[in-house]
Amino acid sequence: GAGVSQSPRYKVAKRGQDVALRCDPISGHVSLFWYQQALGQGPEFLTYFQNEAQLDKSGLPSDRFFAERPEGSVSTLKIQRTQQEDSAVYLCASSLSSSNSPLHFGNGTRLTVT
Amino acid sequence: GDSVTQMEGPVTLSEEAFLTINCTYTATGYPSLFWYVQYPGEGLQLLLKATKADDKGSNKGFEATYRKETTSFHLEKGSVQVSDSAVYFCALSVDTGGFKTIFGAGTRLFVKA
Numbered sequence: 387g388a389g390v391s392q393s394p395r396y397k398v399a400k401r402g403q404d405v406a407l408r409c410d411p412i413s414g415h416v417s418l419f420w421y422q423q424a425l426g427q428g429p430e431f432l433t434y435f436q437n438e439a440q441l442d443k444s445g446l447p448s449d450r451f452f453a454e455r456p457e458g459s460v461s462t463l464k465i466q467r468t469q470q471e472d473s474a475v476y477l478c479a480s481s482l483s484s485s486n487s488p489l490h491f492g493n494g495t496r497l498t499v500t
Numbered sequence: 501g502d503s504v505t506q507m508e509g510p511v512t513l514s515e516e517a518f519l520t521i522n523c524t525y526t527a528t529g530y531p532s533l534f535w536y537v538q539y540p541g542e543g544l545q546l547l548l549k550a551t552k553a554d555d556k557g558s559n560k561g562f563e564a565t566y567r568k569e570t571t572s573f574h575l576e577k578g579s580v581q582v583s584d585s586a587v588y589f590c591a592l593s594v595d596t597g598g599f600k601t602i603f604g605a606g607t608r609l610f611v612k613a
Contacts, residue, residue, distance in 0.1 A: 419600065428504075428589050428603035429544070442600060477544070485595035486532050488546040 388412070390492035392478050398498045399468045407463045407495045411480030419489065420453055420463050421477040429477055435461060436483060468499045502527045506590045506604035513580055514612050521575040521607045523564075523590035531592040533557075533566055533573040534601070538587045547575075547588070580611045 391410040399405050411418050417436055421429035422445075431445040437458035446453070450469075455461040465472055475496050479489035507522040525531065535547040535557070548557035553568035562577045573590060590604040 417599075421603075426606075428605045431600050431602065434600050445600075479544075479601075485593040485599040486549075486551045488534060488549060489536075489544075489601055490546075491544040493543045 390478055390480055390490050392476075392492035392495050394495060395493065396496050396498075398500060401469060401499055402467055404464065404466045405468055405497065407465075407476050407478075407497070409461045409463070409478030409480075409492060411459065411461070411478070412490055413459075414482075415480035415490070416458075416483040417481045417487075418455060418461050419479045419481075420461070421479065422447075423475045423477055423494070425474075432463070432476075465497075468497075470499050473497055473499045502531070502592060502594060502602050504590050504592055504602055504604035506588075506607055509587075509606070509608040510610055511607060512610045512612065515582055516579045517611075519575070519577040519580045519584075519609070521588055521590075521609070523573045523575065523604060525571050525573065525590075525592050527571075527592055527594055529594040531594045533564070534591040534593070535562070535564055535573070535575050536589040536591060536603070538589070538606075540586070544589065580609070582611045582613050585609055585611045 420432040423429045434442040435455045450466045452464045475494040477494045479491045481487040503526045532551045534549045537547045548559040550557040550566035556565045564575045587606045589606045593601040
């Protein structure tokens, strides 16, 4: 039983470049979440999917951030025209569809914008 | 809005000392409460949870009790080990049609031999 898989583990982008971060959740998990974690801080909510529907994107910091999950499984977080303040670890988590269900996290993608 | 506040670290203890990490929350609705742990070089993982008032979550010698009257979920362990050195995150989740989990800022624990 594989866990949540994220790729790449590390990404270095020049300011202004577009990046795409991939998340492969646990099979059968309906809910998928993206979080941003700055150094020394807790994860900050970005967006949430239930199957292919994006039910909450209130945490996306700007319209440069876009997430999709077209077939209700794999998800991609895209950041356009990256800025230095986008440097962080991006975490993906999946869970069964209930607020009682714990999140299962991937190891994250560390994005560095130079 | 919903939020979680936990004590700032780092917390440094000697092996076999008693641990308390305070956590309080603010939530609209009736949240489920969690403690997650991040060991060095590893991803976040669930440590324990409680889903209703007066429930006690426990795992690996750690305990936390859901206190609705004080909106708290303090983490305790009677005798810490060096291997408990990690960052601990308190979190809440509320079902409002959809749901999201809100995390505290984390508390780093160092345990010395």
